[in-house]
Amino acid sequence: MDMEGYVKRLLGEALITNEGEKWERIRKLANHTFHSESLKSMVPEMSSSVSMMLKNWKDYDGKEIDVFKEFGLLTTEVISRTAFGSSYLEGKDIFEMVAKLTALTVKNVNKIRFPGISMVFKSEDEVEAEKLERRVKYSVMELVKKRESLPNVELGDYGSDYLGQLVKIRHEFDVNKRITPEQMIDEIKVIYGAGHLTTTSLLAWCILLLATHEDWQEKAREKVKETFGFHAPNSDGIARLRTMNLIINECLRLYPPALTLTRKASKKVKLGNLILPQDTNIFIPIASLHHNSEIWGEDADLFKLERFARGIAKATKNNVAAFLPFGMGPRTCVGLNFTTNEAKIALSIILQRFKFVISSNYAHQPAQIFILTPKNGVKVILKAL
Template identity: 70%
Template sequence: MKSQGIRGPPYRFPHGNTKEISKMKSQSMGKPMEMSHSIFPRIEPHVYSWTKTYGMNFLNWHGSQAQLFLTEPELIKEVLMNRKGFYPKMDMEGYAKKLLGEALITNEGEKWAKIRKLANHTFHAESLKSMVPEMSSSVEMLLERWKDHVGEEIDVYKEFGLLTTEVISRTAFGSSYVEGGHIFEMVAKLTEITVRNTYRVRFPGIRKREKVSNNGEFEDFGSDYLGQLVKTSHETDTKKRITIEQMIDEIKTVYGAGHLTTTSLLSWCILLLAIHTDWQEKAREEVYEIFSSEKPNSDGIARLKTASLIPIIFGSAL
């Protein structure tokens, strides 16, 4: 690496640079920050500091394992495109492996292809349109709950966490927040328990769907993501079949990744809309103009130009 101009912080036995990273993060997050889009130095202080010291690409150590960090856009693009398969996905270890298991974001090759096909089928454009009424109902529940807190402060991050869990539960798994919230709480705790306990988790809905197959009705698993997963776990062709463990891993991933990313984006957008009231007014006027007193629908949502820009503009800031 040195011969190619790659430098980085020196290795320190036995932790590598992990203690140094932890200290830097503790210092950066240990005090409130001013309102600013410059959040990179705060959330990734080691990357911010070391790119300035060692260049856009640097080497650091996670224990005894060397890690190459790339920040040059063209190199990142080459790795992500991975046309020749030179860059395998990172091996999950420890708690990350317990949490994600064999899911779409960790699998490669044949295992990846099986789940990718299911995801494409379940979440293509037409399927997403059919989910809009369920999403609207979930948002209505949120707004009704907020009516009881007029004039009070609301923890929007917590509230949007409940909303995203509800939406994922209803649209992907035919469940509800009562069941979905419980599932999410279990997923959040999976990083603190053993592999044995992980595989003992029983997700509401799976056993209910499997009971149908015991009655001989193999086609009635449902058309949502859970239904497609259960159906694939009963495939007679072993090359197409997935295991119960893989199915559980997929559910954990959808709840975990879908919940956290969307919750963060919604919370950040709401915060910035509260600051930039001109965008807030533009978006409100557009929504009233298109929907008036009607419930949102997929055709109308596609016509929202100002509202569609907000997650793009504010999301890039996030």
């Protein structure tokens, strides 16, 4: 991927941007950390982060709350605890800096830079972005150092979470196999960035849809009660939450957090009726595919859970590539299962404890701020159960 200035500062050289062997190695490691067995062990941690958030929600009984803001804090806490073994407070600075860097990237991504001149005269934003990049590096290295001072590191045990796995390959016996500190920092930054805003948006859009479709909110609550009663969610139950799957799919279809995908043809290729020369950049408009009435029907813009009841192939009239919230192929989102687990756990516990309706102060304004975001938040009125 060709990257310039701000984007490079934000994404660096990591899973999202690397190719070939460099990508493959870290992808394997990330697959391992964010899949099946490892995810099972994260369920209690995710549940207790949600419960912590809901303790504060009690003060909002009968009142308005902006769930988008709340989920921002929740997803920060969850990724900090599960992937980096640290608390929200420890991860908070890194998140805030990555968020500021994202905002500067969004603001400046289409600005033309003149080689030479831009090396000498830096804009205020460029100076700020450089500072942020240095501070993120410093804070990440502090997390790493803490891990390197754990009691069992001599036995090669740096912890089983993502941070531990990365630190482990930084200390590989074979020097050639070690990752550089720079790559490790970029890998950590990418997971912080990718794992946070996307899940925040998904959860906020789900609450919006359930607040405006109270019949489905009630059905979902019934299923949650049938599955868990009033107990915390467990991984077997999570796998059986069928109605919740439909809700999450329909939410990702209507409001896909990632709006576009890009690919580059590595060689001349035939795509349908088109011949694409080597190196052609391909832009895949996820959101417009998700709203295409030829695929989804005349009611494509409506919230209609039944469309997914018989699977994605049926819902898309066998055009499965028309539903791409997490991309497709070997580079599909590595956090897919992590994020859907987190969403199911959060929504289940919220439904167990609260009813919610949309507030009259809610103003619908989906906006592309790097990802698809509710620009004015999602304000609902809570009722404790």
